[in-house]
Amino acid sequence: MLPLKSNRKGLNMKLSWLVICAGTLFLNPVTADCNITSQTVTCEDSGKNLSNIPTNLFQNVTKLSLKNNKISLKDSDKKILRHFINLTELYMNENVITVLYNNSFCSLTKLLILDISNNRISTVHNAAFAGLNQLAMLNLSYNRITQLDSDVFTSLKSLTVLNLQYNSLKSFHMKPPLKLIKIILAGNPWNCSCDLLDLQIGLTASNMTMENENSTTCTFPNTQKKFSVKTAANQPADCKIEEASLENTVTSISATELKSSALLTALTPNNVTGNNGTHTEFPLLGKSWTFLVGVLGFVLSTTLLIFTAVKCPTWYHYLISYSHHRLEENDLEMSEQEFSADMSSLPTVSGTNNEDPIVTFEKIHAFVPEEDGFIEDKYIDSYITEES
Numbered sequence: 001m002l003p004l005k006s007n008r009k010g011l012n013m014k015l016s017w018l019v020i021c022a023g024t025l026f027l028n029p030v031t032a033d034c035n036i037t038s039q040t041v042t043c044e045d046s047g048k049n050l051s052n053i054p055t056n057l058f059q060n061v062t063k064l065s066l067k068n069n070k071i072s073l074k075d076s077d078k079k080i081l082r083h084f085i086n087l088t089e090l091y092m093n094e095n096v097i098t099v100l101y102n103n104s105f106c107s108l109t110k111l112l113i114l115d116i117s118n119n120r121i122s123t124v125h126n127a128a129f130a131g132l133n134q135l136a137m138l139n140l141s142y143n144r145i146t147q148l149d150s151d152v153f154t155s156l157k158s159l160t161v162l163n164l165q166y167n168s169l170k171s172f173h174m175k176p177p178l179k180l181i182k183i184i185l186a187g188n189p190w191n192c193s194c195d196l197l198d199l200q201i202g203l204t205a206s207n208m209t210m211e212n213e214n215s216t217t218c219t220f221p222n223t224q225k226k227f228s229v230k231t232a233a234n235q236p237a238d239c240k241i242e243e244a245s246l247e248n249t250v251t252s253i254s255a256t257e258l259k260s261s262a263l264l265t266a267l268t269p270n271n272v273t274g275n276n277g278t279h280t281e282f283p284l285l286g287k288s289w290t291f292l293v294g295v296l297g298f299v300l301s302t303t304l305l306i307f308t309a310v311k312c313p314t315w316y317h318y319l320i321s322y323s324h325h326r327l328e329e330n331d332l333e334m335s336e337q338e339f340s341a342d343m344s345s346l347p348t349v350s351g352t353n354n355e356d357p358i359v360t361f362e363k364i365h366a367f368v369p370e371e372d373g374f375i376e377d378k379y380i381d382s383y384i385t386e387e388s
Contacts, residue, residue, distance in 0.1 A: 059083045065091040082107035089113045106131035115139040137161040171195035174202045184211045192218035192232035194239035
């Protein structure tokens with residue numbers, strides 16, 4: 001009887017566990033597809049093809065694997081990741097991520113390993129890895145990255161392993177703060193020009209090793225095709241000369257463009273005809289010539305105005321002195337009548353003859369200032385003398 005009771009008790013316990021598991025599956029179907037332990041959550045190869053990071057995962061785990069899903073790392077996913085403050089390993093490879101925006105993993109300050117390979121990443125923002133101060137290994141392989149700014153990895157001061165193989169990179173600039181021990185660059189269409197010089201210097205001057213060195217070869221130019229990226233013939237002196245010549249070329253091109261813009265089209269084809277009767281095209285004057293002519297006209301007009309202001313009093317007196325004209329006979333008779341009327345109005349002195357008023361007139365006018373605003377015309381005086 002005792003074995004039978006013990007068997008029934010064990011069966012009841014199993015049934016209770018089955019009920020608990022069934023309830024868990026019913027209430028939480030997402031986590032049912034994840035392998036959950038005290039320190040690890042693995043939601044890979046579940047067949048569910050998760051499009052979002054589950055919200056009800058244990059947030060005190062140190063390892064989170066979301067491999068082989070359809071997660072695109074939207075804003076909602078980034079908010080969920082911020083709660084995993086104890087996370088040291090994050091695997092999001094084989095998903096559908098296309099862009100790594102700024103501060104995508106900013107709260108994961110304890111993260112050591114980040115694997116986001118085998119996605120569709122084409123753009124990586126400068127601050128995408130901000131906050132990952134402890135990150136040691138970063139895997140960005142098998143993506144579609146065409147360009148990486150040199151500031152992308154400056155915040156990763158603890159980074160030792162960087163995997164960039166099988167992207168679309170043609171050049172890669174390394175800044176001194178990077179203390180890499182191993183770098184993987186195979187499978188990219190590298191352009192072994194001066195743009196790759198700092199990478200070559202970093203590979204030769206440090207203890208960093210390049211994995212698959214023999215298969216990491218140049219694609220451009222054709223003269224260095226299939227040569228190793230590390231040993232491609234790029235000398236610092238040649239690159240400095242090339243850079244200086246490029247600057248001179250840019251300067252000369254700018255000067256040429258400035259001159260050509262000043263001489264665009266001088267005449268239209270309809271106004272000029274060649275010797276053979278065909279229209280000859282000439283460049284018209286550009287806006288620079290218009291501006292130059294305007295400046296010259298302004299300077300000349302200003303100079304002329306200043307000169308006129310200085311010489312105007314002299315010219316005024318010169319013109320006034322020749323403004324008189326010969327009096328006609330009628331005008332002369334009228335002036336004599338007015339003059340005699342003025343003389344009759346003057347006071348007379350007894351004991352004098354008829355000429356006394358004239359003498360008195362001359363005496364009166366003797367006290368008038370010499371410059372009275374009128375100019376004496378000797379022609380009138382001589383004319384009056386002859387008539388008298």
